[in-house]
Amino acid sequence: MGIGDINKDLIRERAKCTFNVTELTYFLDGGKDKTLERKERERVMLTKREELFGGTPDEYLSHKEKYENSMRKAVILFSLLRKVQKENNTDLTNYRNLLSGVLGASISQDGSPFGLHYIMFMPVFMSQADEEQQKKWLHRALNCSIIGSYAQTELGHGTFIRGLETTATYDPATQEFVLHSPTLTSYKWWPGGSQLYSKGECHGIHSFIVQVRDEDTHMPLPGIKVGEIGVKMGLNAVNNGFIGFDNVRIPRTNMLMKHAKVLEDGTYVKSKNSKLIYGAMVFVRVVIVFDSVNYLAKAITVATRYSAVRRQSQLKEGEPERQILDYVTQQDKILTAIAGCFAMKMNARMLWDTFNVINDQLHKGNFERLGELHALACCLKAISTTDSSMFTERCRLACGGHGYMVSSNLPPTYALTTASCTYEGDNTVLLLQTxxxxxxxxxxxxxxxLTPTVQYLKTVSTPGYSYKWxxxxxxxxxxxxxxxxxxxxxxxxxxxxxxxxxxxxxxxxxxxxxxxxxxxxxxxxxxxxxxxxxxxxxxxxxxxxxxxxxxxxxxxxxxxxxxxxxxxxxxxxxxxxxxxxxxxxxxxxxxxxxxxxxxxxxxxAFDIIDELLQSSLGAYDGRVYERLMEEALKSPLNAEPVNQSFHKYLKPFMQGKL
Amino acid sequence: MGIGDINKDLIRERAKCTFNVTELTYFLDGGKDKTLERKERERVMLTKREELFGGTPDEYLSHKEKYENSMRKAVILFSLLRKVQKENNTDLTNYRNLLSGVLGASISQDGSPFGLHYIMFMPVFMSQADEEQQKKWLHRALNCSIIGSYAQTELGHGTFIRGLETTATYDPATQEFVLHSPTLTSYKWWPGGSQLYSKGECHGIHSFIVQVRDEDTHMPLPGIKVGEIGVKMGLNAVNNGFIGFDNVRIPRTNMLMKHAKVLEDGTYVKSKNSKLIYGAMVFVRVVIVFDSVNYLAKAITVATRYSAVRRQSQLKEGEPERQILDYVTQQDKILTAIAGCFAMKMNARMLWDTFNVINDQLHKGNFERLGELHALACCLKAISTTDSSMFTERCRLACGGHGYMVSSNLPPTYALTTASCTYEGDNTVLLLQTxxxxxxxxxxxxxxxLTPTVQYLKTVSTPGYSYKWxxxxxxxxxxxxxxxxxxxxxxxxxxxxxxxxxxxxxxxxxxxxxxxxxxxxxxxxxxxxxxxxxxxxxxxxxxxxxxxxxxxxxxxxxxxxxxxxxxxxxxxxxxxxxxxxxxxxxxxxxxxxxxxxxxxxxxxAFDIIDELLQSSLGAYDGRVYERLMEEALKSPLNAEPVNQSFHKYLKPFMQGKL
CATH class of the missing domain: 1.20.140.10 (Butyryl-CoA Dehydrogenase, subunit A, domain 3)
Structure with a gap:
């Protein structure tokens, strides 16, 4: 099989498909228009194919080199995206499409350095900054001339936000807030960029804009101790950091004041409706549900194509070896994962629609369904991330030893999807909320x-409700x-x-x-x-x-x-x-x-192009073994026949000289 | 809390323990003598503490640097172990103790470069080499003056060994075997060292000793194409390789001939009992069950200590925050994993004892229980690795965001334990065998x-068997x-x-x-x-x-x-x-x-010393937050306040110049 050829088994599989794949692609994208938009974004991206996807694969690089390389690629990608972004890029729908499409799928196997700016900083800023603050910062943030993060979690506190230790004390004399980290455990941990929010004293948690680094030199500003938190299971292209404050002063107007306010004299003015703040939190969970779909779509694409190409064992003596997809135990792992991906796709759409309906009601002062929305977003976030992790891992294991290779992209995909079981609310805690x-x-x-999603409780508990399985x-x-x-x-x-x-x-x-x-x-x-x-x-x-x-x-x-x-x-x-x-x-x-x-x-039908799938096992052409070998040969260890460690360590050891 | 202090909550936990921890340690080790032997091995190892455990942590290194560093550490460790090894080091019990103790726990988070030599090459060699071959190679192998691997799996074949494509054709004229890889898919894939076995033609699978590299220069010998297969989810310190043969000639006497033989004239002499060969395979699965216990013991040690140190949320307003181990949902994850670890420990011992009893019978020509042993080893390998992975991952998730840090050692431990679900028989395939x-x-x-482990089938199916739940x-x-x-x-x-x-x-x-x-x-x-x-x-x-x-x-x-x-x-x-x-x-x-x-x-009671636990969250002293920060500060990215990528990529991008 030469380069450019398609694996014969895949050709056969595609020939016997009973439905029109393009029809399904349009449905999955949300219409032909959306598909064309997506393909246009991909086309633009691929104008820089070599810069974005060439070179030594990230997995061979050191932690520092990975960071530098993903920063290099991220600015290329985001420069391109700036060009295709519509005028109305403050609209949340457009945001979600961008994030859950190309960006969600990501140019790297290991997250995106600007992810948190878009997924956390921007939504929180848009929902909490007052008009003046939006005028001052929004345009710069959209243009990435400032890049923000969201720094809430501390070394000692995640779930229990009332326990956060960082203080922001207002000083009326200078009209400034003084941000301070009194303990090691109050260090912010996990923020993924370079700006942050923090907590007000006495009046509970509030958000502040804090400039972390000098715009010109990028040096940390006085009183700010900032660094990165080290290697993680995944998401290593997201440069998660820690930050501590030594009595850092910021102007009063850096507190986000759309809802609660602190006046010049220090008077605290409560939010008229503190519940409006939930909007951004729910939005992030909606994005996470869509992400789960995207991660799982990658995993099932890889596992399904590989299972059609891979042949192993004979069912009957003398027969040719069977495609492993013919084994019912394999179908049990793969086809249910496919169904799970479609199920979660429909639920993500439902959650998105519900969010929009209820968010509109909230802004009109109707809070009737807020509890329901919160409970729904909590459990759908929990179940979609748990299921997506479980199905992804089943797919990975179903690919045997080759699924353990990073070049399959299955291990990194699992690392990304399992992370979402923890961030933005641990799943156990979220199910307890529900x-x-x-x-x-x-x-x-x-x-x-009763609100719609719990209506059934009444139905099935009504005396006389007759139910036969x-x-x-x-x-x-x-x-x-x-x-x-x-x-x-x-x-x-x-x-x-x-x-x-x-x-x-x-x-x-x-x-x-x-x-x-x-x-x-x-x-x-x-x-x-x-x-x-x-x-x-x-x-x-x-x-x-x-x-x-x-x-x-x-x-x-x-x-x-x-x-x-x-x-x-x-x-x-x-x-x-x-x-x-x-x-x-x-x-x-x-x-x-x-x-x-x-x-x-x-x-x-998910139509994930090879450049985004990034998998030796899952490429459209099914050249599985050729790609495994090609990826192996990119290892710097294969650039020389004998590694220096033989002479330095192994030979003296084997000769008994150590 | 200064260095050397123990976290107050851990002190309190230890004070209220109702049993004697040392008594349990002796039990887990198999007796006081065994504990003392283990501690002696650890003491010897720690004489080179700085060389083995100092320096930049592996996770910050490039793939190549990781390999070189683990090779450096492995020769230090194995040189030390050679010194403590008993005279009778060919005895399998001693082997298992060594492997499942210090080596099983490993000096690296990512496997050991010599693991396969001990766990695969040696047992197979000992069970399949005839007396003359043992005389020629055994001493050199024990001394590591040759280092072997086991190369069975090919790019295209794992489970179905009859489908292996590599050929070994005997040439009576020169009394040599000609080893050949006719296709890309016949390349051996996954071997983890530098010697290999392969397959004979016509007469099914047989094992051969093949010298892969020159002993002096380490250059691959003529006709041998060898390299490494690239980055994996874990086990990256095990330098798994690929190998292909271009008509490589080896002497007839390099076929392992304890059972089947090829005579000088090419006559094939069948094994008197081909079933004896199962012994080594079962032995490896026994080791895997013990490994599962060790991996899980690490994970539960980390998760339990962290859950005692970590405080989060109040159960009641005004109370201090609770140790997360007080939450019943956390106990559900942690305590069951502890029970699972103890359960698997007892089952590993049972399997080991059963293996020894039946292996003795086999060598006396009694094959009555071979089927049972095979079925038992298959399902215990499958269940122990599946459970160990599941419990390890539950423990990791129970540690929240910090459990996602590689410095917690939970992600690498999961990567190791999940690998064992695949190697030495995919778990689904093994359960089908059972x-x-x-x-x-x-x-x-x-x-x-009926043999003992299935006796119950008769009992519970006997007509009249009365059973009430x-x-x-x-x-x-x-x-x-x-x-x-x-x-x-x-x-x-x-x-x-x-x-x-x-x-x-x-x-x-x-x-x-x-x-x-x-x-x-x-x-x-x-x-x-x-x-x-x-x-x-x-x-x-x-x-x-x-x-x-x-x-x-x-x-x-x-x-x-x-x-x-x-x-x-x-x-x-x-x-x-x-x-x-x-x-x-x-x-x-x-x-x-x-x-x-x-x-x-x-x-x-598992008494895993900090150097082997290698976890910021799990150390004996419970200095969780200090260690997280110490590990983060070892990141080369934290060695400079501003990374070069800011000037090269980020600044021009933020200024709109890209």
């Missing part, structure tokens, strides 16, 4: 109106809704019993917290499956028949997969029978068989 | 005698045995139905393979829990009462944890009731509360 909302909802179920997608969704309802009500009962027996509210909460997390998860599963089912069913109406058929199969596979994964819940809380379970297993195997022929078509 | 043995056993259950450890074990039996019998029935309806044996096997894997897993769960329970119960008789009490709690926690994890199985196949499940959950929470005070004591 559970708190659910318990509150349950306690008021007969007295307060059904092995259909609708039946499974109802099953998950019942599981969620019963777990919530059981938690409420357990809490009550414990409190009645003298336990404090807080201790009771802690004692049942494993079950609370589990309730939050079940609620989210019900939402994710039903959103996938309902939104996809709507979308299928305008799809061609062959595509709609495959989408229907994916929805059912996803529902059956999770039913079998959470069989304990269903057996404990619903009327599913042993015979139903046997049928579900057989249906699951049948769905794998039906979807198998379209596997390559399904991942091709 | 399932094959189980189905065979099931089909003969009334006609053939019990929430005790014994009850849970019986439950898992019933689950295993029912899954096996269900697979047999499914296979039969499919074959009766015209499907081939092989297609039927493939179709139900997800359920076969599941049956293999359930069988192994039954064995792991019952081994932990029975062997620990025996051991507890000679333990002090306080220690025995804690060990009993760990056994029960482990059993209950897996019962809840596999609740679907139990609800589907046993008589467990909803009320039993509710009680199990409450018992689980109770056990967490009971074990919580001893958490730090339990991990202290």
């Amino acid at each position: 559970a708190r909302f659910l318990l509150k909802t349950w306690r008021q179920i007969d007295t307060a109106p 059904e092995n259909s997608v609708e039946g499974i969704i109802r099953g998950f809704q019942i599981v969620s309802m019963k777990k919530i009500s059981s938690c409420v009962d357990l809490m009550t019993t414990k409190i009645m027996s003298g336990m404090s509210q807080e201790d009771a909460w802690n004692t049942v917290s494993i079950q609370l997390v589990s309730a939050g998860e079940s609620h989210c599963r019900a939402i994710v499956i039903s959103t996938f089912h309902e939104d996809m069913s709507k979308a299928m109406r305008s799809m061609s028949e062959p595509l709609a058929e495959v989408m229907g199969q994916l929805v059912e596979l996803y529902a059956v997969f999770w039913a079998l994964e959470r069989l304990g819940d269903l057996l404990e809380f619903t009327s599913i029978s042993g015979a139903d379970v046997v049928k579900l297993r057989s249906r699951y195997e049948e769905l794998l068989r039906k979807i198998r022929p379209n596997a390559v078509g399904l991942v091709d | 399932a094959r043995f189980l189905l065979k056993t099931w089909r003969q259950i009334d006609t053939a005698p 019990e929430n005790s450890v014994e009850g849970i074990i019986r439950g898992f045995q019933i689950v295993s039996m029912k899954k096996i019998s269900s697979c047999v029935d499914l296979m039969t139905t499919k074959i009766m309806s015209g499907m081939s044996q092989e297609d039927a096997w493939n179709t139900v393979s997800i359920q076969l894997v599941s049956a293999g897993e359930s069988h192994c769960r039954a064995i792991v829990i019952s081994t932990f329970h029975e062997d620990m119960s025996k051991a507890m008789r000679s333990m002090s009462e306080p220690l025995a009490e804690v060990m009993g709690q760990l056994v029960e926690l482990y059993a209950v944890f897996w019962a809840l994890e596999r609740l679907g199985d139990l609800l589907e196949f046993t008589s467990i009731s909803g009320a039993d499940v509710v009680k199990l959950r409450s018992r689980y929470e109770e056990l967490l509360r009971k074990i919580r005070p001893n958490a730090v004591g339990l991990v202290d």
